[in-house]
Amino acid sequence: MLQESSNGFLGTPYGIAILFAIFWCFICFVTSFMSGWLTLSRRFRKQSEPYGATMSVGPLFYTVYTRYWAHYSSIIRMTAAEDGLYLSVLFLYRVAHPPLCIPWNEVKISKKKFVWRWYVVLTLGEQERVPLRITQRMARKLGILDRLPDESKPIQ
Numbered sequence: 001m002l003q004e005s006s007n008g009f010l011g012t013p014y015g016i017a018i019l020f021a022i023f024w025c026f027i028c029f030v031t032s033f034m035s036g037w038l039t040l041s042r043r044f045r046k047q048s049e050p051y052g053a054t055m056s057v058g059p060l061f062y063t064v065y066t067r068y069w070a071h072y073s074s075i076i077r078m079t080a081a082e083d084g085l086y087l088s089v090l091f092l093y094r095v096a097h098p099p100l101c102i103p104w105n106e107v108k109i110s111k112k113k114f115v116w117r118w119y120v121v122l123t124l125g126e127q128e129r130v131p132l133r134i135t136q137r138m139a140r141k142l143g144i145l146d147r148l149p150d151e152s153k154p155i156q
Contacts, residue, residue, distance in 0.1 A: 025095045032096035035070035036130030043125065044106070046099040052082030057141045059090055065119075065133040078134075080142040085122070087132075109147055111136075120144060 009015045032038040058064075058077040065071060075093050079086040085107055088099035108123040112133075120139035122132040139145050 028093055028095035028097065031070060034068055035066040035072070036124075036128060037066065037097050037100070039128050040100055040102070040124055040130055041096075041098050043128070044100045044102045046086060046088070046101040048101070050079050050081030050083065050086050050101075054079050054081045055142050056080075057138050062138045063135050064138070065131075067130050069133075078138070078142060080144060085124075104147070109144060 010019065029038075032041075056077060056079040058074075060074050062076070062078075063073045064076050064078075065073075072089065075090045077086075077088050077090075084101045084103040086099065086101050089097045102124050106125050110121050110123070112119050112121050114133075118136055119133040120136055122134065122144070124130045124132055134142075134144075136145070
């Protein structure tokens with residue numbers, strides 16, 4: 001005679017949902033730690049709304065990489081304002097990813113070529129030095145290319 005298998009609470013739909021939520025939070029935390037977002041959030045957690053004229057891009061259709069080439073494409077919103085660079089991710093990814101505001105004096109801007117594609121690299125934080133690689137198209141829409149030294153500006 002066959003016995004009925006009892007998996008307990010974890011075998012129920014509620015148990016599976018709880019396990020998935022725990023797994024999701026764990027993945028978000030590890031991604032935040034590896035990418036440098038968690039490190040940046042210690043000093044640059046957003047305290048106020050952007051000041052002055054702003055330009056925003058995202059979250060969809062833009063390529064964004066951070067430390068260890070962590071991929072934040074299609075989930076990140078970037079806003080360039082007079083007082084700094086504002087970064088936030090979509091709500092579902094907010095675990096360990098609080099919105100950030102990095103003042104411009106803590107952002108170093110350069111251009112780098114990786115394989116066949118040019119990226120604008122924003123090195124965030126004087127102490128943290130977390131790279132944020134964005135496309136030239138994204139940098140242009142944010143007005144970041146205007147902040148590049150003249151010898152680094154792309155030929156158009």
